[in-house]
Amino acid sequence: MPLLEVEGVSKAFGSLKAVDDVSFAVEAGEIFGVAGPNGSGKSTLFNVITGIPFGPDKGRIRFDGMEIQGKTGNAIAQLGLLRTFQRETSFDGLTVFENALIGASYGKPGRGVVEARTRAAEALEFVGLSSATFGRLAGELSVFDRKCLMLATAIATEPRMLLLDEPASSLTKPEIETSIGLIRRTAARGITVVLIEHVLTFLMSLSQHLLVLNQGRVLAAGEPKSVIADHRVVEAYLGTRRSAA
């Protein structure tokens, strides 16, 4: 049974069908890529799956067999389905360590302070934030380090699935390389990853399966090589985004 099953999911804003009858499934343990031109509905898809900030108008979403459409973002996160955001997001006035500690405490509310602190430190070191950064304010970090902190805070909750919204945006080439390694290691920890990205080389090198959206609908889905060779994808996606690939 897939870990995540999305069936006929739609979300409209007035007359605009941002996500239109989308279906796909993600197996436990894989890295699953979501591509598509600007405005094709990728972030809205993440929104409706995680309930943050809203669920779908129509359709069913099952996580580990349990229907989650209509549940609150908090309830879905507590099941182990978490997301990050396109813009690096943290509690800027808190320290790096405090941010990760919030994640560790949120993920397992019954956990003791000592265990939560251990979990927070491990997650920070896992993403490459050394103990020298623990006391710094999150808002003072570089864009890359803030993205790493957002990931560490999510990992500290011990999710089963992480939805990463454009983790490579605004990064330099060497930082993108580091991110690729980090996402691989995240999956190797047993966290199933669903990844939105514009940078095709990034998606191709990471994903076992790829879904391409266009105007809210599924344009193509399957193994990355065959999806990228699909002429509809070339026209709709590569045709407008080749410079970013």
Ligand SMILES: Nc1ncnc2c1ncn2[C@@H]1O[C@H](COP(=O)(O)OP(=O)(O)OP(=O)(O)O)[C@@H](O)[C@H]1O
């Ligand atoms: N809260 C909202 N209210 C109204 N329209 C919205 C809202 N969120 C998204 N949209 C619209 O829905 C469509 C899909 O947007 P979405 O952000 O999901 O696309 P995307 O594929 O993630 O785009 P990008 O690659 O630029 O991030 C766009 O036309 C967008 O303007």
